[in-house]
Amino acid sequence: MQAISKMDMENWHDYEVTSRREIIALMRRISEQRQLVRMIVPGTPDSCITSLLEIDQDSNTLTFDRSVDAEQNRRILAAGGIECETMLDKVRILFSVRSLREIAYENGTALQAPIPETLIRLQRREYYRIPTPLSNPVRVLLPVPGDAGAPSLSLPLADLSCGGIAILDNKRQLDNQIGLVLPDCRIELPEFGTVTTALQIRNSVDMTLLHNKPNHRLGCQYVDISQGNLAKVQRFITKLEREQNARIAGLV
Template sequence: MQVSHPSLGTENQSPYQVESKREILSILKGFRDKSQLISMMINGGSEAFITSVLDIDDKNNTLIVDSTPTSEANQRIIAASTVFFDGLLDRISIQFSSSNVKVISFEGKPALQMPLPSSVIRLQRRENYRINTPVSTPIKCVIPVEVDAGVQKHKFSLVDISCGGIAILDDGRLIDIAIGTSYPECQMDIPGIGVIEMELQIRNSQELTLLNGKTTRRIGCAFLNLSSKTLAAVQRYIMKLERERNAKMTGIS
């Protein structure tokens, strides 16, 4: 069965599709073992929640993920015909779907149980390789935003970064999320590299409910007319993050 995901559009997904149960279990266990957060979406992606994989039962072919903060949201997920998941694992975008979700108790807390996905989409695009930025010390992107008093510079926390663009969190819903909207004269202070300037263009947005119950908006932005010097700086930072991530995984740091 081919997975249809709301963010993939009409792209041919078959070259990236994984149907081997062994591989699917390995991918899902990777999310669990590395405590990697993942987006859980319903209603075609219009409603999204941050969750994590709690357990995989390969004997009963079930997947258990963390529930949402409210019973109302859990009921909407249960009622959804399909639930989509989208996350990053070892620099690869992982997407899958399931259905027939039900609420269970896992280690004394509410959780969501569903059948294991029959297939998984694994996307690794070198030109768009993105990596999560540190949560403990988030990078800030300064974007000039039009408000009633005129144009003001606001800071937004980065979620991830690639050579093609960034994803930011807009808690205050200040950004115009119309696809194609451009924001010139943006700045980003990259640790160890310094301040870089760029122009950003809105590509997508998504409302998210975090594990603590708070809501935010995740916005995907593409770099426009990035200079070769700035691109090189972004590449250096991505390599730095990758080295640090690998060091933590191997216990060196």
């Protein structure tokens, strides 16, 4: 794992989780899956690998295994605050803990700190595709090649990522030539506005949806998408993922 910088944390603000219930649920899964946690003393190369032993919602505390190096434990406790990072289901989790103290735990000692109020849940979204809602489909408007006066084709998306989108074209209105570049496409993201970019067709697949409905899926890659438009896509993915996680956790 890479070291965490202050600039990283600011850039990743869009991936911040602030819901206490969601944070506790994530911490429990990290503990239950016995994921290793790296503790980093800010501003130094000093770090240790530990594990999350216990989450106590009533006392608002996290309990970590201590370092095997007694001197390193003293440095961690003296730092006042520690940066932590781990992985959960291929997702990078970053958080800070403050007011660390040493406590008696089972037959030895452990490190304890308050549950953080926020954390960063960061995924490599250039590879991560998230399905778009069926009830309120995200649509892409595509100009008709060779006919400037024709209305744009409006087609729903199957999913999207920071690398591209998958278009559902059940009437086969689009040319599905692999490598074809479609200029001036507009992806309408509810609440976030329009993303304008060229798209290149990368694959074309016949598929069967629910209830045995046939459809045609076109996988497209963004071409020269601007950073501003990419940021919109990132924020929209974060929103969809949070809604998805909330449904799984029974929060909505």
